[in-house]
Amino acid sequence: MPNQKASFFTLLIRSQLKRFEAFLFMLKSVLSNRQFLYVSCVLVGISSALAVIVLKTFAHWVFRFANYIDHIFHLPYSNSLLPIIGILLTVWVVKKFLDGSIEKGTSQIMIAVANKSGVMPKKQMYAQIITSSLTVGMGGSAGLESPITITGAAFGSNFAQKYRLNYKDRTLLLACGVAAGIGAAFSAPIAGVLFAIEVILADMSVTAFIPIMISAATGALVSTVILKEDILLTFKNQLTFDYHNIPYYIILGILAGLVSVYHARNFRKVEHFFSGIKSSTYKKALFGAFILAVLIFFFPTLFGEGYESIKALSSSDPGILLENTFLEKHKSNQWILLAFIGMTMMIKSIATGLTLGSGGNGGNFAPSLFVGSYLGFFVAKFFQLTGIDKNLPVSNFSVVGMAGLLSGLFHAPLTAIFLIAEITGGYGLFVPLMIVSSISFAISKKMEGHSMDIKSLADTGTVFTDDKDKNILSSIELSKHIKTDFTAIPNTAKLEDVPAILSQTKQTIFPVTNEKGEFEGIINFDTIRPIIFNQFQIKYTPLHDVIEQPKTTIYYDEIMETVMGKFETSRYEILFVLKDNKCLGYIEKADILTTYREKLKSLRIE
Numbered sequence: 135m136p137n138q139k140a141s142f143f144t145l146l147i148r149s150q151l152k153r154f155e156a157f158l159f160m161l162k163s164v165l166s167n168r169q170f171l172y173v174s175c176v177l178v179g180i181s182s183a184l185a186v187i188v189l190k191t192f193a194h195w196v197f198r199f200a201n202y203i204d205h206i207f208h209l210p211y212s213n214s215l216l217p218i219i220g221i222l223l224t225v226w227v228v229k230k231f232l233d234g235s236i237e238k239g240t241s242q243i244m245i246a247v248a249n250k251s252g253v254m255p256k257k258q259m260y261a262q263i264i265t266s267s268l269t270v271g272m273g274g275s276a277g278l279e280s281p282i283t284i285t286g287a288a289f290g291s292n293f294a295q296k297y298r299l300n301y302k303d304r305t306l307l308l309a310c311g312v313a314a315g316i317g318a319a320f321s322a323p324i325a326g327v328l329f330a331i332e333v334i335l336a337d338m339s340v341t342a343f344i345p346i347m348i349s350a351a352t353g354a355l356v357s358t359v360i361l362k363e364d365i366l367l368t369f370k371n372q373l374t375f376d377y378h379n380i381p382y383y384i385i386l387g388i389l390a391g392l393v394s395v396y397h398a399r400n401f402r403k404v405e406h407f408f409s410g411i412k413s414s415t416y417k418k419a420l421f422g423a424f425i426l427a428v429l430i431f432f433f434p435t436l437f438g439e440g441y442e443s444i445k446a447l448s449s450s451d452p453g454i455l456l457e458n459t460f461l462e463k464h465k466s467n468q469w470i471l472l473a474f475i476g477m478t479m480m481i482k483s484i485a486t487g488l489t490l491g492s493g494g495n496g497g498n499f500a501p502s503l504f505v506g507s508y509l510g511f512f513v514a515k516f517f518q519l520t521g522i523d524k525n526l527p528v529s530n531f532s533v534v535g536m537a538g539l540l541s542g543l544f545h546a547p548l549t550a551i552f553l554i555a556e557i558t559g560g561y562g563l564f565v566p567l568m569i570v571s572s573i574s575f576a577i578s579k580k581m582e583g584h585s586m587d588i589k590s591l592a593d594t595g596t597v598f599t600d601d602k603d604k605n606i607l608s609s610i611e612l613s614k615h616i617k618t619d620f621t622a623i624p625n626t627a628k629l630e631d632v633p634a635i636l637s638q639t640k641q642t643i644f645p646v647t648n649e650k651g652e653f654e655g656i657i658n659f660d661t662i663r664p665i666i667f668n669q670f671q672i673k674y675t676p677l678h679d680v681i682e683q684p685k686t687t688i689y690y691d692e693i694m695e696t697v698m699g700k701f702e703t704s705r706y707e708i709l710f711v712l713k714d715n716k717c718l719g720y721i722e723k724a725d726i727l728t729t730y731r732e733k734l735k736s737l738r739i740e
Contacts, residue, residue: 155296162297171303175310175345178293179352182286182314185263186353187360189278190319193271193438213273213437213458214427217489220272221423224265225415225493232261238495240280241587243287243312243334252305253295258288262495269494273437275426275485280497282319286311286353287334306342309335313346314353316553320367321358325553326350332546333585367441367503367557374562379526380569386513386531387538387570391577393509394502394542397483398586401498404487415493422492429485433478434458436485440504444536447475447511448529472515479508498586502539510535533558534566541571542578545585607694610729616690616711618719622647625654629677632657633666645710645717646681652715655681687712688721698726 162170196216228236237258246254266281290311294304309330317326327343327350335342411418430436435443435455446455453465456474464470486501514531517523533554541550551567582589621635623644635644642659662680665671685704688697690713700709701723711718 158297167303170297171299171306171345172348174293174297174299174303174307175349176352178286178290178307178310179314179317179349180356181289181293182282182311182349183318183353183356183360185285185289186282186315186318186357188263189267189271189282190357190361192267193278196271196273196438213434214431217269217273217275217430217437218420218423218427220268220270220274221419221426221489221492221494222416223272224268224274224495225419227264227268228493229415232257232265236261236265236495237284238280238490239497239587240283240312240333242284243308244588246287246291246308247305247334251301252291252308254284254288254291254308256288256292258284259292260285262288265495269489270438270496270500273430274489274494274496275430275436275438275440275482275501276489276494276496277439277498277500277503278496279316279319279499281495282315283312283329283334283497286313286315290349305335306345309342310346310349313350316353317350318353318357320553320557321354322553322556323347323350323354325549325556326353328552329546329549332549333544333587367444375530375565376527377565379523379530379566382513382517382523382526382531383534383566383569384573386510386535387573388577389513390506390509390535390538390570390574391542391581393479393505394539394574394578395581396480397498397502397505397539398543398582398589400483401487401586402589404484405491408487408491419493422488423494426485426488426492429481429488432459433474433481433485435478436482439500440482441500444504444507444532447507447532452511452528468515468519472512472519475508475515476512479505479512482508498543499540502543503536506536506539507532508535509539530563530566534563534570537567538570538574542574543586545575545579547571547575607698607730610694610726610733612688612690612692612694612697612711612721615721615725615729616719617722617725620645620717620720622717623657623677624649625677625681627677629662629666629672629675629680632662633672636666643708643720646677647717651717653687653710653712653717655683656710658682684710689713690718694726697721701726 158173161173165173228234242258243254246252262281262285266276266278270276270278287308288311290307290309291304294307299307312334313323313326313330315326316329317323320326327346330346330350331343408418408422411421413421426436443455446452452475453471456462456465456471459474461470461474482501482505486496486498490496510531510533511528513535514526514528517526518528537550537554540553541547544550550571551564554567555561555564621639621641621644623632623635623646625646625648636659644657644659646654646657648654657677657680661682665675665680685706686700686709688700688709688711690711697709701707707724708720708722710720
């Protein structure tokens with residue numbers, strides 16, 4: 135009987151979904167393209183907000199449960215055990231239901247925009263929700279915002295594919311999903327819009343703002359209505375700015391830039407270490423999760439997103455962070471609290487690296503806010519305790535520090551400024567937010583040319599979302615432009631044989647190969663023209679005397695940006711492509727430029 139009821143409800147839901155889809159197709163036929171796009175961005179915004187609600191609620195429940203257990207045992211045993219369970223469950227789900235792999239980080243959205251015409255896999259609509267809720271919800275030291283943005287982007291992309299929207303609208307709805315996710319996660323629609331524009335879409339016209347703003351506002355509204363306020367990262371205290379504190383904010387900005395670089399590099403080292411481990415997936419997960427458990431045992435605030443501890447730093451009693459630790463009896467000692475805050479701040483990158491490197495899923499958005507808040511508190515409290523300035527507002531510095539790290543790690547100063555302004559409920563700290571964010575961004579940009587999320591991609595030349603030309607070039611596949619209809623001349627041939635070869639082809643440049651088929655050089659018809667039309671010279675000139683070494687050749691695995699650079703420096707119109715020193719074919723510069731112009735025309739988002 136229960137099975138019959140379940141199947142009945144399943145059929146009912148499916149039939150209602152089909153009716154709704156049919157209704158949307160009808161709307162699409164009646165409305166103009168622009169009007170249907172506005173309807174679409176509202177629906178994408180609602181979908182993204184619901185995903186946020188599921189993730190945030192689950193994570194909050196687990197955090198409350200862990201705290202309840204801690205109060206019983208008075209030591210963070212549960213905090214240490216839950217992340218191990220969460221990471222192992224995540225690995226199991228990935229292996230069992232997600233084909234053994236899952237794409238992490240907002241860089242996946244950038245790849246979709248730059249290389250895949252805005253198309254994202256369907257599984258991203260649910261895979262991120264399931265895996266990140268298990269990892270972060272059960273205490274993994276990472277954030278939910280990256281999975282949220284990927285989920286929102288997947289909703290937008292697949293909605294556009296379902297209703298056969300073109301590339302421009304598909305990419306725009308993808309960005310709408312991202313904006314709605316961030317807007318819903320923090321109840322900060324302006325920050326959602328800016329994040330989508332600043333991080334995801336580097337090139338966009340003004341008319342694209344309207345759909346993105348509608349989605350961000352929809353996501354923020356839905357989460358505000360449904361989610362309880364204590365689940366969201368909000369601050370009720372009225373924060374004001376005193377211009378006398380500008381020198382200290384400048385110091386905070388400098389430190390935020392340096393700590394951003396430290397966090398990014400340290401995180402990559404840990405993640406790279408785990409990528410080199412050859413053990414089974416479960417052994418690697420258990421190894422990383424165990425080390426994470428030890429860290430959380432001694433530093434319980436590393437558990438989960440860490441938003442509760444951020445709120446505690448801005449409260450009147452930050453000493454509560456030492457509860458359920460071995461330092462609990464010293465929570466009234468300000469220097470011990472400061473040392474604990476400093477150590478936690480410095481090892482957060484290791485904890486996040488362990489979480490994601492061992493097989494968990496999450497992101498670095500929440501860790502950046504965590505580290506920034508701890509840094510701001512540390513700086514202000516240090517100046518207070520040393521007597522340099524006993525009146526520094528610690529809560530202000532904790533809040534502004536978040537913007538500094540977010541700006542430095544993601545190279546998104548506008549997102550950082552407006553996000554913190556929105557979650558604090560006003561713009562009283564707008565000036566220090568601008569100071570700290572801009573200084574941190576400048577230092578981080580100088581030391582790290584690319585943001586944390588696309589650093590690994592940029593190193594391999596896979597995608598550069600902050601440069602439209604490189605985006606387009608990286609989306610052009612070398613293999614699709616190799617022409618194999620060419621004639622090669624063996625090095626055993628005689629120069630007298632060349633005219634016969636020339637009469638059978640329009641080719642003017644010929645690769646010369648040895649008996650193994652290996653590339654030895656080229657023969658250029660324009661160069662040898664005087665020789666082959668002179669009967670004496672053609673008869674007595676050896677072939678090897680007219681073989682030239684080209685200024686450059688292309689290797690089959692090179693990126694298109696490198697290929698175009700070789701065309702420019704060599705001034706050749708065609709270049710031969712080699713693999714294992716054997717000629718695969720040739721590429722024409724004109725062919726690449728034609729493809730580039732076609733993509734440039736279609737990639738403009740309006």
